[in-house]
Structure formats: structure tokens, C-alpha cells
Amino acid sequence: MDLRALKTFETCVRLGHFLKAAEELQYAPSTVTLQIQRLEADLGVSLFVRDGKRMIVTEAGRWLHQEASALLKSVGAIRQNVTDIAEGDNGSVCFAAIEPVASQQLATVIAGFCKTRPKVEVTMEVGGSRSIAERVQAGELDFGVCSAPPTKLALEFEPLVEERLGVMLSTNHPLADREHIMASDLAGQTVLVKEPTCIYRKLWESAIDGVGRNQFSCMEVGSFFVIQQMVNAEFGIGIVPIYSGLEQEGLVIRPMADLNPVVEVGIAYKNINFLGKAAVLLMDAIRGIR
Known part of the structure; x- marks a missing residue:
């Protein structure tokens, strides 16, 4: 008919x-x-x-x-x-981002996008850089916000921001009044770090390679929030990205003077032509964090 x-x-x-x-x-x-x-x-x-x-x-x-x-x-x-x-006013977008970029920089961007396009179904996951890149390559995610993916995955990568590691301290800690922390200042400290698959843990390991890591002890913690709470309880010092949002009352984050742990975080995707319009528009909104 x-x-x-x-x-x-x-x-x-x-x-x-x-x-x-x-x-x-x-x-x-x-x-x-x-x-x-x-x-x-x-x-x-x-x-x-x-x-x-x-x-x-x-x-x-x-x-x-x-x-x-x-x-x-x-x-x-x-x-x-x-x-x-x-x-781009309807459809679905599924992407993932690493912490703390997800909570510190992307949360408000995603909220604004969803308010202006309420019919778009947005799924935001949080994970590690390696797993995010692999899932983008497998087509499980439209795109990811992570560190530069391995070349073998053949993904496009647009750098957004440079993440720099610092030392999170309780304001009662003897090192809290210093503007910068030296590697030698870590001697005798309990250092709280993320799990080995985390890009920030890898960045930390490469930064202290050859510095004499036997001078301090490391404790592995799988969450920046937990590191934050443990430092606030005056147990150890945390290795975290430098974000003012991670500093709560009673905490400070100090840069390291003689180490320069920096990593680029950006958008990874397979082919822009394969993405829906809503995904492209969301990526445009995320680019605004530069």
C-alpha cells in the first residue's frame, strides 16, 4: 500500500x-x-x-x-x-573516560550536553586508559577520553590537556608548607599510588625510575577518592593529578620540583565518519575543556 x-x-x-x-x-x-x-x-x-x-x-x-x-x-x-x-537531537552515545578527568572536568560538560539534548541517551563509563582504547577499537565505545592509545590499535587521538602529577598532603604534614616537593623529601614516607594498570601509576613509575624508590614504601590504592580520604586521615601521602577539585578542607597538592611527570589526555576514536551526529557534537563539547 x-x-x-x-x-x-x-x-x-x-x-x-x-x-x-x-x-x-x-x-x-x-x-x-x-x-x-x-x-x-x-x-x-x-x-x-x-x-x-x-x-x-x-x-x-x-x-x-x-x-x-x-x-x-x-x-x-x-x-x-x-x-x-x-x-544530533536524538540517538545514543556511549563513551568512557579516565579518572579524575571524568569527575573533575567532564561531569559539568556532560550535564550541560544532556540538558540541551534531552532525547539523546548518553552512557558515560569510567575506566583505565588501556581498556578504554581497546574498547574503542573493538567498537564497544564511540570514543574515549584517555591517554594516547598504542599505535597498534590504529586509533585517531586528539590531545586535550596535559596532566601533571603532584603530591597530596594533609595540611598537618611537615611538607605541606613547601611550595614544591623534592624526590628526596619522599624518604621514609608511605606513598599511596594507584593500581599498576592506571596511566598515572605508570607515569609515576617512569618518573621515579632510578631515583631510589627503596627510600620510601608504596601502598597500592585503587581509587583517588580513597587516597584522598587516607591522606586526610593523615596516613601517608598521595600521588595524584594536580586538580584543585581534589583538594578538600585539610588537604593540599604540591608539584614536584625535580621530577616532571606529565601525560597527555585526549579523545581517542576510530573514524569520525562512522560516528553519529550526537557523538560528534558531544566530542565538540568536550574539546571545550582545552
């Missing part, structure tokens, strides 16, 4: 007159008549019977009108949704 013929039929029944239907649809009256005749021929039934000057809808026509009305509404919704998806 031709959707245009169904639309013409629905309009004729709703308005109760072929001529009024022709005016609303901006068709010639002969076009309306021809479309109804073709629809009747296609179905093999009469949809109207003439009663003088009036056209009366048959029982089959009344049933078809109910079904056609529902179908045309569904088609209209499909057209609108497709248009919205093409314009």
Missing part, C-alpha cells in the same frame, strides 16, 4: 469530503479520486459508497481508517526521530 494513498484516505475520512481533503493536501481533486481508486483496487474492497452527494465510509473503510491513522502517526514519529538523529 502506498503511504501517500493512505494519507489521502485518512484525510478524506477525517474531513468527510474529497474536495476538502484535496485542499488540505494541496492536490487536484482528480488526484485524490485516483489515489482512492487505486487503494480500493489494491485492497479489493470498496472504502466509500455514494449517498447522493455524500461519500459514506464502508465498514472496511472504518476499520482501515483506524489502522491507517495509527500507522501514519507511527510513520510521522519515525520521520521525526530519523531527522532528530541526523541533527
Whole structure:
């Protein structure tokens, strides 16, 4: 069945007159008549019977009108949704980001994006750089915010920010009043670090390589929030990215003077042409954190 013929039929029944239907649809009256005749021929039934000057809808026509009305509404919704998806106002986006970039820089960006495009279904996951890059390459994620992925994954990478590591201290710690921390200051300290797969742990390990790590003890902690709480409880010092948002009352973060642990964090994706419009627009919004 031709959707245009169904639309013409629905309009004729709703308005109760072929001529009024022709005016609303901006068709010639002969076009309306021809479309109804073709629809009747296609179905093999009469949809109207003439009663003088009036056209009366048959029982089959009344049933078809109910079904056609529902179908045309569904088609209209499909057209609108497709248009919205093409314009980035509908659809879905699934991406992942590393901490603390996710909470410290992206949370407000994502909230703003979702407010302006409420019909877009956004899924934001938090994970490690390596797993994020691998999932982007596998097509499980539209894109990721992480450190530069391995070359073998053949992903595009756009640098956003440089992350620099610092030392988180309780304000009661003897080193808290210093502007910078030296590697030698770590001697005898309990240093709280992330798990080995974390890019910040790897950055820390490369920075202190050859410095004499046997001068201090390391404790592995899988969460920056837990490191924050342990430092606040005056147990050890934390190795964390330098973010003012990680500093709460009673804590400070100091840069390291003789070490320069820096890593680039950016957007990793496979092919921009394979992404939906909503994903592209969200990436544009994230680029604003530069």
C-alpha cells in the first residue's frame, strides 16, 4: 500500500469530503479520486459508497481508517526521530573516560550536553586508559577520553590537556608548607599510588625510575577518592593529578620540583565518519575543556 494513498484516505475520512481533503493536501481533486481508486483496487474492497452527494465510509473503510491513522502517526514519529538523529537531537552515545578527568572536568560538560539534548541517551563509563582504547577499537565505545592509545590499535587521538602529577598532603604534614616537593623529601614516607594498570601509576613509575624508590614504601590504592580520604586521615601521602577539585578542607597538592611527570589526555576514536551526529557534537563539547 502506498503511504501517500493512505494519507489521502485518512484525510478524506477525517474531513468527510474529497474536495476538502484535496485542499488540505494541496492536490487536484482528480488526484485524490485516483489515489482512492487505486487503494480500493489494491485492497479489493470498496472504502466509500455514494449517498447522493455524500461519500459514506464502508465498514472496511472504518476499520482501515483506524489502522491507517495509527500507522501514519507511527510513520510521522519515525520521520521525526530519523531527522532528530541526523541533527544530533536524538540517538545514543556511549563513551568512557579516565579518572579524575571524568569527575573533575567532564561531569559539568556532560550535564550541560544532556540538558540541551534531552532525547539523546548518553552512557558515560569510567575506566583505565588501556581498556578504554581497546574498547574503542573493538567498537564497544564511540570514543574515549584517555591517554594516547598504542599505535597498534590504529586509533585517531586528539590531545586535550596535559596532566601533571603532584603530591597530596594533609595540611598537618611537615611538607605541606613547601611550595614544591623534592624526590628526596619522599624518604621514609608511605606513598599511596594507584593500581599498576592506571596511566598515572605508570607515569609515576617512569618518573621515579632510578631515583631510589627503596627510600620510601608504596601502598597500592585503587581509587583517588580513597587516597584522598587516607591522606586526610593523615596516613601517608598521595600521588595524584594536580586538580584543585581534589583538594578538600585539610588537604593540599604540591608539584614536584625535580621530577616532571606529565601525560597527555585526549579523545581517542576510530573514524569520525562512522560516528553519529550526537557523538560528534558531544566530542565538540568536550574539546571545550582545552
